[in-house]
Amino acid sequence: MAHGIADLSLRPLAVAIGTQAPVLLHHFGSKEQLVVEILGRVRDRLRTIGRDAVSDQYRSGLGAVWAWASDPEHGPLMRLFFEVYGLALRRPDRYSDFLHHSVHDWLDEPLAAVDDISATLAIATVTGLLLDLLATKDRDRVDNAMQRFLILLRSHADHLTPTERNSVNAVDETITIEG
Amino acid sequence: MAHGIADLSLRPLAVAIGTQAPVLLHHFGSKEQLVVEILGRVRDRLRTIGRDAVSDQYRSGLGAVWAWASDPEHGPLMRLFFEVYGLALRRPDRYSDFLHHSVHDWLDEPLAAVDDISATLAIATVTGLLLDLLATKDRDRVDNAMQRFLILLRSHADHLTPTERNSVNAVDETITIEG
DNA sequence: CAGTTAGTATAACGCTTGTAACAGTAATCG
DNA sequence: CGATTACTGTTACAAGCGTTATACTAACTG
Numbered sequence A, B: 001m002a003h004g005i006a007d008l009s010l011r012p013l014a015v016a017i018g019t020q021a022p023v024l025l026h027h028f029g030s031k032e033q034l035v036v037e038i039l040g041r042v043r044d045r046l047r048t049i050g051r052d053a054v055s056d057q058y059r060s061g062l063g064a065v066w067a068w069a070s071d072p073e074h075g076p077l078m079r080l081f082f083e084v085y086g087l088a089l090r091r092p093d094r095y096s097d098f099l100h101h102s103v104h105d106w107l108d109e110p111l112a113a114v115d116d117i118s119a120t121l122a123i124a125t126v127t128g129l130l131l132d133l134l135a136t137k138d139r140d141r142v143d144n145a146m147q148r149f150l151i152l153l154r155s156h157a158d159h160l161t162p163t164e165r166n167s168v169n170a171v172d173e174t175i176t177i178e179g
Numbered sequence C: 001c002a003g004t005t006a007g008t009a010t011a012a013c014g015c016t017t018g019t020a021a022c023a024g025t026a027a028t029c030g
Numbered sequence D: 001c002g003a004t005t006a007c008t009g010t011t012a013c014a015a016g017c018g019t020t021a022t023a024c025t026a027a028c029t030g
Helices: A010-016 A021-028 A031-052 A062-070 A072-090 A096-108 A116-136 A139-158 A162-178 B010-016 B021-028 B031-052 B062-070 B072-090 B096-108 B116-136 B139-158 B162-178
Strands: none
Touching: A010 A021, A021 A031, A031 A062, A031 A072, A031 A096, A062 A072, A062 A116, A062 A139, A072 A096, A072 A116, A072 B072, A072 B116, A096 A116, A096 B116, A116 A139, A116 B072, A116 B096, A116 B116, A116 B139, A139 B116, A139 B139, B010 B021, B021 B031, B031 B062, B031 B072, B031 B096, B062 B072, B062 B116, B062 B139, B072 B096, B072 B116, B096 B116, B116 B139
């Protein structure tokens, strides 16, 4: 998280953690395997985002996920996520797991109760706004955009039949309901 | 676009274009400067997205931008964009221009007639969905999500006063209006 | 035509990279 | 207690990196 993964080299990493490069290789086999295991940890942490957003501290639905993801404290993790995302798009063979889980860890579990289309839109909105926030640090503008998205969802649901409403509103309510 | 920029090295690039590494350095001064100029070209191409979406061939508003960006033909450019985006987030000092323009090239020109909040949401949605599409190649799901976003915008505007409606509807109509 | 410039090719330098080979130490186990 | 194993440390290697220096050729300029 501190140094990224693009120009990660074993020797500086080794001295940073008080050991030597060959020791790392002894434990991980190769640099690539080390990276793979790191990315596994990254995915684990991202998956806990869904769970943490359900916890007692965050109970306001999709806005909670946004609060979590846009928390400056999680900036380094998110930056790492997007860095790997970009590299993975270029080497899908190597990072296919990462790409698949980046989307489906959300679709399949925290948003399982929501239809795929609504969930896809919600994930994309959070992702896109997060990318904007990290790039411009213009928190006001981006936060307001998120709020407007939530308003859009509610306003739309308000003018649907109750059955239709479920599928849309669920995006914003699922997490609260489950919590 | 074919090989990415993360592990770009001069020698393979040079032979690929039929010359040698020192020749590249003679023309660009340094590798970093070469990269900077490449990124300038990338930005130029991305900026033409906004204009192309206004052209006669694409007249359906925000959906047109989506059609352009999600066109498989532009996949390599988009992948390069996201790769650089990820790297730029880690080195904002080096790529500050790129980060700024990635958002503001949209806010300031093609979407200048739209309020910043709506424009921010629209950009983020396209960006996020594009990231999903490139990662999962699940075009149906992502296309449907985009369509739902457009429905959300229209449905919301339909239940506002005419003045309120303008700011929301403009996101989807600006391009058509200007074209 | 002479001279300056732009462009290209070749060789080499110093440095970093991932990795392999080997030696030493601490802990575990029969 | 002796032996096997797990772990750490040091050295070395071959390859690739960005870059510099130098020589050569083609093209413009006065």
